[in-house]
Amino acid sequence: MQVDKRFARLSLAFATALLAVALPALRVAPVPGVALAQVDAGTVVREIRVEGTERIDPTTVRSYMVVNPGDQFDVAKINQSLKSLYATGLFANVEIRREGQALVVQVEENPVINRIAFEGNNRIKDEEINAEIQLRPRVVYTRSKVQSDVKRIIDLYRRNGRYSATIEPKIIKLDQNRVDLVFEVNEGGKTGVRRLIFVGNKRFSDGRLREVIQTNVSRWWAFWRSGDTYDPDRLAVDRELLRRFYLENGYADFRVLSAVAELTPEREDFVITFTIQEGERYKFGEAGINAALRNLDTTALQKTVLHGRGDWYNADKVEKTVSALTDAVGTLGYAFVDVKPKIDKDEANRVIGISYEIGEGPKVYVERIEVKGNVRTEDRVIRREFRLAEGDAFNTSKLRRSRQRIQNLGFFKKVDVKTVQGSTPERTVVEVEVEEKPTGELSFGVGYSTADGVLGDVAIRERNLLGKGQELRLAFQGSTRTQQIDLGFTEPYFLDRPVSAGADVFRIRQDRQNTSNYDQTELGFRLRSGYAITENMSQQLRYALRRVTVENIGAGASTFITSQAGDSTYSEIGQSLIYDRRDNRFAPTAGYFGRLSNDLAGLGGSVRYLKSRLDGGYYYSIIDGLVLAGVAEVGYIYGLGEDVRLSDRFFLGGTKVRGFRNFGIGPRDVVTSDALGGDRYYTASLELRFPLGLPEELGVSGRAFLDGGSLWNVPASGPSIRDDSSLRAGTGLGIAWNSPFGPISVDYGIPFLKKNYDRTENFRVSFGTSF
Numbered sequence: 001m002q003v004d005k006r007f008a009r010l011s012l013a014f015a016t017a018l019l020a021v022a023l024p025a026l027r028v029a030p031v032p033g034v035a036l037a038q039v040d041a042g043t044v045v046r047e048i049r050v051e052g053t054e055r056i057d058p059t060t061v062r063s064y065m066v067v068n069p070g071d072q073f074d075v076a077k078i079n080q081s082l083k084s085l086y087a088t089g090l091f092a093n094v095e096i097r098r099e100g101q102a103l104v105v106q107v108e109e110n111p112v113i114n115r116i117a118f119e120g121n122n123r124i125k126d127e128e129i130n131a132e133i134q135l136r137p138r139v140v141y142t143r144s145k146v147q148s149d150v151k152r153i154i155d156l157y158r159r160n161g162r163y164s165a166t167i168e169p170k171i172i173k174l175d176q177n178r179v180d181l182v183f184e185v186n187e188g189g190k191t192g193v194r195r196l197i198f199v200g201n202k203r204f205s206d207g208r209l210r211e212v213i214q215t216n217v218s219r220w221w222a223f224w225r226s227g228d229t230y231d232p233d234r235l236a237v238d239r240e241l242l243r244r245f246y247l248e249n250g251y252a253d254f255r256v257l258s259a260v261a262e263l264t265p266e267r268e269d270f271v272i273t274f275t276i277q278e279g280e281r282y283k284f285g286e287a288g289i290n291a292a293l294r295n296l297d298t299t300a301l302q303k304t305v306l307h308g309r310g311d312w313y314n315a316d317k318v319e320k321t322v323s324a325l326t327d328a329v330g331t332l333g334y335a336f337v338d339v340k341p342k343i344d345k346d347e348a349n350r351v352i353g354i355s356y357e358i359g360e361g362p363k364v365y366v367e368r369i370e371v372k373g374n375v376r377t378e379d380r381v382i383r384r385e386f387r388l389a390e391g392d393a394f395n396t397s398k399l400r401r402s403r404q405r406i407q408n409l410g411f412f413k414k415v416d417v418k419t420v421q422g423s424t425p426e427r428t429v430v431e432v433e434v435e436e437k438p439t440g441e442l443s444f445g446v447g448y449s450t451a452d453g454v455l456g457d458v459a460i461r462e463r464n465l466l467g468k469g470q471e472l473r474l475a476f477q478g479s480t481r482t483q484q485i486d487l488g489f490t491e492p493y494f495l496d497r498p499v500s501a502g503a504d505v506f507r508i509r510q511d512r513q514n515t516s517n518y519d520q521t522e523l524g525f526r527l528r529s530g531y532a533i534t535e536n537m538s539q540q541l542r543y544a545l546r547r548v549t550v551e552n553i554g555a556g557a558s559t560f561i562t563s564q565a566g567d568s569t570y571s572e573i574g575q576s577l578i579y580d581r582r583d584n585r586f587a588p589t590a591g592y593f594g595r596l597s598n599d600l601a602g603l604g605g606s607v608r609y610l611k612s613r614l615d616g617g618y619y620y621s622i623i624d625g626l627v628l629a630g631v632a633e634v635g636y637i638y639g640l641g642e643d644v645r646l647s648d649r650f651f652l653g654g655t656k657v658r659g660f661r662n663f664g665i666g667p668r669d670v671v672t673s674d675a676l677g678g679d680r681y682y683t684a685s686l687e688l689r690f691p692l693g694l695p696e697e698l699g700v701s702g703r704a705f706l707d708g709g710s711l712w713n714v715p716a717s718g719p720s721i722r723d724d725s726s727l728r729a730g731t732g733l734g735i736a737w738n739s740p741f742g743p744i745s746v747d748y749g750i751p752f753l754k755k756n757y758d759r760t761e762n763f764r765v766s767f768g769t770s771f
Contacts, residue, residue, distance in 0.1 A: 043073045043101065044070065044071070044072055044073075044101065045067060045069055045070065045071050045072070045073060045101065045102075045103050046070075046100075046101035046102060047069060047102040047103070048062055048065070048067065048068070048069055048102070048103045049099075049102050049103070049104045049105070050062065050105045050107065051104060051105070051106050052106050052107045052108055052109070053107060053109065054109055054177055055109060055112070055177070056090060056107075056109060061085065061105060061107060062105075064081070064084045064085050065081035065084065065105070066080050066081050066084065067081050067103065073098070073103070078096055078103075081096070082094055082096060085105075085107070089110065089140055089142045089144070089145070090109060090110055090140055091107045091108060091109055091110060092108045092109065093108040094106070094107050094108075095107075109177060110140050110141050110142055111140075111141045111171075111173070111177045111178055111179040112138060112139070112141065112177065112178050112179070113135060113136070113138065113139050113140075113141050113178075113180075113181050114137060114138075114174055114178040114179060114180050115137055115180045115181070116130070116133075116135060116136070116137060116180075116181045116183075117180065117181070117182045117183070118182075118183050118185060119183070119184050119185065120184055120185040120186060120187065121185040121187065122187060123160065123162070123187055124156065124157065124160060124187075128156070129153055129156065129183075132149075132152050132153060132155075132156045133149040133152055133153065134148065134149060134152070135149050141171070141179055141181065146169045146181070147169075149169075150167045150169055150183070153165075153167050153183065153185070154166075154167055157187065157188075158191075158231075158232075159231055159233065160229070161190045161191055161192070161229020161230060161231065162187055162188050162189070162190055162191060162229075163188075163191035163230065163263075163267075164188030164191060164267065164268075165185065165187050165188045166185075166186045166188070167183055167184070167185055168183075168184045168186075169181065169182070170182045170183075189268070191229060191230050191263075191268065191269060191270060192229055192230070192268070192269045192270070193215055193216065193229065193230055193269060193270050193271075193272060194217070194264060194269035194271055195217065195271045195272070196210055196213075196215065196216075196217055196272050196274075197271065197272065197273040197274070198273075198274050198276065199273060199275045199276070200257070200275055200276040200277055200278065201276055201278065202278060203249075203251070203278055203281070209242065209245075209274075212242060212245045213238035213241050213242060214234050214237055214241065215230075215234055215235065215238055215272065230261055230270040230272070232261070235259050235261060235272065236259075238259065238274070239256045239259050239274075242254075242256055242274065242276065243255075243256060244315070244316070246276075246278065247313075247314070247315035247316070248314050248315060249281070249312065249314070250281040250282050250283065250312040250314070251278050251280070251281055251282075252279070252282045252313055252315075252345065252352060253277075253278075253279030253280060254276070254277065254278055254279050255276065255277045255279070256274060256275070256276050257276060257277055258273075258275045259272065259273070259274050259275075260272070260273045260275075280347075280350050281312065281313075281350065282312075282313040282345070282350045282351060282352045283310055283311065283312055283313060283350065284307045284308065284309055284310065284311045284312070284313055284314075284351070284352060284353075284354070285309060285344070285346065285351040285352055285353035285354075286309060286353045287305050287307060287308070287309070287353070287355075287356070288353075288354075288355045288356070289301055289302060289305070289325070289355070289356045290355055290356070290357050290358065291358040291359075292357070292358065292359040292360065293329070293337075293358060293359070293360060296329065296332070296358065298358075301328055301329070301358075304321065304324040304328050305321050305325075305356070306320055306321045306324065307321070313352050318354060321341075321356065322339045322340075322341060322356070323396075323400075325339045325356055325358065326339050326396050326397065327396070327397040329358060330395050330396060330397040330398075331397060336360055336361045336362065336363050336364070336393065336394075337358065337359075337360070337361050337396075338358075338359050338360065338362075339356055339357070339358050340356070340357045341355070341356055341357075342354065342355040342356075342357050362425070363393070363426060364393070364426060364427065365391060365393055365394060365426060365427055365428070366388055366389070366390050366391060366392050366394055366427075366428060366429075366430055367390065367422035367423060367427035367428060367429050368390050368422070368429055368430075369383060369386060369388070369390055369429075369430045369432065370429060370430070370431045370432065371383065371432050371434070372433045372434070373433045373434045373435055373436070374434050374436060374467075375436055376436060376464065376467040377411055377412075377434070377436060377464060377469070378469075381409075381411075381464075381467070381468065381469040382406055382432060382434065384498075385402060385405040385406045385409065386402045386405075387399075387401050387402045387405070387535075388402060394419075394428055399417060399419075399430065401535065402417065403415055403417045403432075404583065404584075406432070406434070407584065408584065408585050409464075409469070410439070410463060410585075411434075411436060411437070411439050411463065411464045411469075412434040412435060412436055412437060413435045413436065413437035414434065414435040415432070415433075415434050415435075416432070417430065417431070417432050417433075418430075418431050418433075419431070439463040439464035440460075440461070440462045440463075459473065459474070459475040459476070460473070460474045460475070461473040461474075461475075469492050469493070470489070470490060470491050470492070471489070471490040471492075471502075472488070472489050472490075473486070473487070473488045473489075474486070474487050474488075483508075483509045484506070484507070484508040484509070485506065485507050486504060486505075486506040486507075486508075487504065487505045487506070488502060488503070488504040488505075489502055489503055489504075490502035494529070498531060499529060499530070500528075500529060500530040500531070501528070501529050502527075502528045503525065503526065503527055503528070504525060504526040504528070505524075505525045506522070506523070506524060506525070506526070507521075507522070507523045508520075508521070508522040508523075509521045509522075510522075512663070512675075517553060517554035517556065517557035517558065517561055517672060517674050518551070518552060518553045518554065518557060518561050518564070518565075519550075519551050519552040520549065520647055521548070521549045522546055522547070522548045522549075522647075523546060523547050524544060524545055524546025524547060524570070525544070525545060525546075526542060526543070526546075527543045527544075528541065528542040528543075529541050529542075536579055536580055536581050537577070537578065537579045537580075538577075538578050538580075539575060539576065539577050539578070540575065540576040540578070541573075541575050542573070542574045542575070543572070543573050543574075544570065544571075544572050544574075545569075545571050545605075546569075546570045547567060547568070547570070548567070548568045548570065548647045549566070549567050549568075550564050550565050550566060550568075550646065550647060551565065553565055556672055557672055557674060558669035558671070558672045558674045558676070560646075560669065560676055560714075560716040560718075560721070561646065561669075561674055561676075564646040564647070568605075568606050568607050568645060568647065569604075569606045569607070570601050570605050570607050571601065571602070571603045571604035571605035572600060572601035572602075572603070572605075573599070573600055573603060574597065574598060574599035574600065575597070575598055576595055576596065576597040576598075577595070577596045577597075578593065578595045579593060579595075580593040581593065582617075582619060583619075588617075588619040588627075588629070589619060589621045589627045590619055590621050591618075592616065592617060592618040592619065593616060593617055594614075594615075594616035595613075595614070595615050595616065596612075596613075596614050597612065597613045597614075598610070598611070598612050598613075599611040599612075601648075602640055607642075607645060607648070608639070608640035608641060608642060609637055609638060609639050609640055609642075609644055609648060610637070610638045610640060611635070611636070611637040611648070612635065612637075613633065613634070613635040613636075614633070614634050614635075615631065615632065615633035615634070616632060617629065617630060617631035617632070618630050618631075625690065625691040626688070626689070626690050626691070627688075627689045628686075628687075628688055628689075629685075629686075629687045629688075629689065630684075630686050630687075631685050631687075632682070632683065632684040632685070633656075633681075633682065633683045633684075634680075634681070634682040634683075635650055635680065635681050635682075636679065636680050637649065637650065637679050637680075638679070639715075643715040644679055644715060646677060649676070649677025649678055649679060649714070650666075650677060650678055650679070650680075650681045650711055651663045651666065651675060651677050651678075652664075652665040652666050652678075652681050652683065652709055652710075653665045653666075653759070654764075655764070656683045656685075656707070656709060657683060657685075657707045657708065657709045657728060657729070657730055658705060658707050658730050658732060658747055658749035658764065659707065659730025659731070659732060659749030659750055659751035659752075659760060659761070659762070660728065660730060660749075660751055660754070660758060660759065660760050660761065661759045661760060661761040663675040663759070664758055664759035664761070665709065665710065665728050666678045666681070666710075666711030666712065666714075667712065667713075667714035667716075667721065667722065667723040668721075668757045668758075669720050669721060669722075670720055670721075670722050670757050671720040672720075673757075675759075676714045676716065676721070677711075677714065678711040678712045678713050678714050678723070679712075679713040679714070679715070680711070680712055680713045681709065681710065681711040681712075682709055682710060683707070683708070683709030684707070684708050684709065685705060685706070685707045685708075686706045687703055687704070687705045687706075688703065688705075689701055689702070689703045690702050690703070690704075692735075698737075699737060699738030700735065700736070700737045700738075701735075701736050701737075702733065702734070702735055702736075703733070703734045703735075703736065704731075704732075704733050704734075705731065705732060705733075705734065705747075705749075706729070706730075706731045707730050707731070707749070708727055708728065708730075708753070709727070709728060709729075710724075710725050710726060710728055712724060712725035713725070722755070722757050724755060726753075726755070727753055728751065728753050728754050728755070728758060729751070729752060729753040730749045730750060730751040730752065730753075731749065731750060731752060732747060732748045732749035732750050733747075733748055734746060734747035734748065744765075745765070746763070746764075746765050747763070747764045747765075748762055748763055749761075749762060749764070750762065
């Protein structure tokens with residue numbers, strides 16, 4: 001026991017002595033890369049001195065520290081100060097040491113970036129990489145930020161299918177503590193898709209499912225494809241496409257269990273495996289509508305349900321029915337509508353009954369409308385197409401119509417409209433994001449006739465002049481038969497009102513020697529205006545003053561042509577009444593339109609007549625990509641106290657009835673082969689547009705057509721005159737390609753109902769480009 005006590009006393013004395021020696025040499029726990037001098041705990045800091053600063057004020061350095069003059073030398077506070085200084089990203093190195101009662105902070109500032117450059121990037125432009133990284137010139141350089149940007153550039157290359165790309169950042173030191181930052185890029189080759197594997201599919205083959213998804217297997221000959229490289233974002237889209245495909249075909253229990261992409265051993269390609277569970281196929285059961293809104297007649301709404309009992313279940317039809325019900329109820333004056341499908345699944349009988357519950361949705365108002373992505377186009381050009389205004393009650397139907405109106409401008413490749421919550425749950429913000437496309441057009445048209453050879457025209461047109469939505473057009477048409485110059489300007493919102501106004505000046509010279517043995521020159525101007533009567537109905541008004549000269553009549557011309565020689569002056573007014581319910585004016589896939597046009601000449605001038613035309617069309621999407629279009633047109637012209645002149649009659653053929661050349665149908669002098677035109681005509685066309693099985697991004701589609709029509713009633717008679725109102729018809733096939741050089745189309749028509757005096761053609765080709 002005595003020995004233990006003596007040993008304890010000796011141990012305590014030794015520890016006390018060791019502590020006395022160690023305390024003066026006590027070190028603050030170092031932060032990696034920082035040299036810290038010895039400090040004494042318990043000593044008061046009289047001064048904090050900052051050394052090594054160049055651009056940064058010493059006061060700024062002290063502001064980041066948690067140690068102040070008058071504080072004791074506290075190990076924890078000094079460590080925290082070091083961490084705070086490093087966290088600013090302003091310094092490459094920081095050291096704290098003691099000199100007497102002063103705490104000296106020695107810093108080495110990070111340099112400032114003078115310039116950022118990229119080398120070796122051939123596939124991705126500098127602008128795209130710059131938009132991806134966060135570092136900019138005149139920003140403080142730090143290694144962590146550089147490494148972060150390296151990762152962003154690598155991710156950018158991976159999204160473009162280049163998984164073997166490497167990035168090496170380098171700096172070039174300059175004076176005044178500046179550096180040039182250079183990213184050296186080794187792009188590597190494209191990482192393609194070697195195989196697409198589907199596991200668990202029994203109802204649909206691998207080949208059918210490959211058609212559904214966007215990802216494609218890499219093929220050396222498929223140079224136009226953009227989906228033959230691995231993209232994880234595209235893979236997520238593919239999962240959703242598979243899900244929607246199966247749900248549209250009745251497989252309500254379908255699931256994608258996994259989608260795995262594995263690099264091949266040589267790290268050149270990916271093998272992608274989709275593991276799916278199809279489940280059973282269901283049919284629709286009873287479909288009902290229950291409304292909680294007062295005075296709402298659900299019987300009238302039943303026709304908006306797009307599916308019936310016994311049909312195969314289709315989730316897309318359910319979504320479209322919800323949209324149709326929302327629109328239908330909204331048009332009845334119910335601003336706040338919430339339609340929810342209540343699904344009753346009978347797994348034993350594999351039947352799904354649906355009850356559409358219509359209730360009053362939350363009262364939401366439009367707080368503001370934000371427009372994004374428009375670089376050239378002014379905001380007001382987009383905003384004036386909205387059927388909703390800031391402060392209005394939110395209406396899904398009006399929002400959808402607004403999107404359609406913006407799309408119909410033809411200025412944008414893509415229009416996305418979405419809503420986000422506003423400042424309160426009762427307010428919503430409508431965000432419109434557009435992607436602009438070229439609106440200037442330099443178009444070349446070429447037609448080939450078996451009799452007349454090649455015809456051509458050139459037109460320069462800007463549909464969005466200076467981003468104001470105005471249209472300016474200058475057209476030249478030249479061939480062996482026609483020379484035309486036409487200058488036109490249109491302001492769609494005259495004086496900031498929803499009334500369009502425009503003017504045209506034109507000169508047209510037509511050589512009709514091959515068809516009617518005369519030349520015709522037309523010189524004049526036209527004023528026009530238009531306005532909307534309802535959402536889908538509009539009216540256009542016009543006035544034209546022009547002079548028409550029939551001259552150079554051939555020696556062997558028909559006497560009915562010779563009698564028309566000389567000048568005529570026209571002063572005419574006209575109108576067009578249009579009703580348009582097409583989903584897209586430029587490439588309709590659904591909907592219909594009708595148009596009635598009337599022109600009256602005789603308000604001055606030497607010619608008097610009444611001309612009327614009625615045309616319309618209907619478009620129906622059979623399945624995705626397969627569109628059936630039917631259009632028809634009739635026309636009539638009546639001379640007011642005089643016969644209708646040659647230059648005012650209708651002529652038929654060409655694009656109206658394919659298989660016949662221009663002026664190929666209608667009354668004709670069979671002795672001279674001159675086309676005489678007619679006072680009455682009709683045409684009808686049925687066209688089926690279909691995909692050709694090529695990738696959608698290639699932009700190639702086919703069409704089959706059946707055209708028919710007739711032209712008759714010429715105010716002349718004689719043994720050489722043939723005037724027959726019987727039907728002419730032609731049928732054929734065509735191909736349309738939205739090529740990188742512009743739209744190209746080829747039609748081959750075969751006339752199968754014709755008269756022996758009609759003029760026919762088989763091929764018609766046209767192409768164009770845009771800027």
